[in-house]
Amino acid sequence: MSTAIVFPGMGPQVFADVGKFLLINPVAREMAGQASDTVGYNVIDRYRVSESDYSEAAQVAFLVTCLALARWAEENLGMAARFCAGPSFGGKAAATYSGSLTFRDAVWLTAKLSEYETRFFTEDLPGIVTHSFARTPRESLKEILAELDDWHEISCHIDHDFYMVSLREERLDWLQRRIRAAGGLPLYTMDPPMHSSTFAPLRDRVETDLFGELEFADPVIPVVADQDGSVRKTGDGVRTMLLDGFVRAVQWPEVVDTLLGLDVQTVYVSGQDSLFGRVPCTTRNFDVTPVDLRLAMRPPRPTR
Template structure:
């Protein structure tokens, strides 16, 4: 089971799933209770792609889709789990290291902590993504910046030639020029930035203000680290994975290699995703089962369109499963 990193997610991307699929209703109602406010209503009115409410809604949507997939789309329950970047929060809940309410609370509190931190610290830093640049060339470009004492940290390695780099906005025009000269393509720039050794104080704040309030249980199935591909089997390891995400890069090709080495040949990507289930690093190694917010709606529509006679032979258990 793979939970994707969070990209720009608007309310319209999940509205129908969250309001028309019973499983999603239930989880959003539980999230409302955990936080004391209506998540979807606040998400609808929020500004920005990564608001507290967007992050909670993304978490809940991913978990609801994973549960739906286990009943409707997968031949067996997954034996391993991973979650690049933001997906690590979802993975912690899916494997039971955190209960659902605690995972929702943690996500909201971390979002507030990060927003407050970057309103005061590292205000010039951004994270820029680009593709089609040879790794050696990318290393040279970043090396030129670090040689001048500038921040230029690989935040995410998504594929062989797909990078996200944390650097000063002042240095971004020069980097973009180098990307174009190398035949590459700049994609987007994120604020606030992420995944850099420069954010050690943010890691400390997140631990003290948020994660110290939680207890992490032993996961019911192993988690593959998106930092170094290691196998995580204790609650403490899952906790450290979330904290280390502030200061360590996400390395998706290494995560893929670790999954493949452990015999994984099929991955279910549960959540709104336009990246991790589609990049060659994933598709070259696995059969990908994408389960996004539209899939349960399409499945329900297909069932409703079936002639009644074709459903006569369904058992009550099958009908109950389909309704879930």
């Protein structure tokens, strides 16, 4: 039986919790300092005053938190992962943990990608969001999308009844009403959006301007790609996985199938997560340990 580590996609975080961890945990504090040196500002201070859940500083802080929690799990839980995965935003943390990308390069890339994404979705393709929803099986979703007489694209398949769809913001209210009418549960709207073939110009731009500055080594720990569940064992494979994240949908059930085929029984989810480590297709197939802030900040048990 094998063990895998999963770095989750990014969602809203509570600064008080994250900031406390970054200041108190020795590894996290050191990594936050390195990240601040890399981007040229104090990440914690900038994150504290951020107005967006997905601001540049928030994204860097999430990356640092995920990787510091993984180190904590190694030291305190004896985690020894043989495979790793990182759906959506978690791909950068997976690339780093696997040994394919250095930590400083990952921080630099995270900050630069935030800058490029903000510009692209403000100037080139404004008014697009990605909406997540549950309790909506595929057949129901097909019926709903068939009625949506405007551009849209499925961006994430998380479980048999859990999806994310990218669409124009002006059609979001209609989609939410239609999902509720079908018995579904609208959840969270992400802005900037993610994972659509329409974003190919952004993929091309960051490949030319940013990825050319980076060196991707062959990973020490194989990475399972979130777009198709393929196992990436080369630096070029990891690089392509990150770039394809702009234009290809996340297919989490395929990642689960691959991990099962690799004889994975235990999965550690390193980072604040409300999706990938909690959906039934994950919990019914693996022994899942959430490595989150609550666990890492828990006072140690007294010894006799």
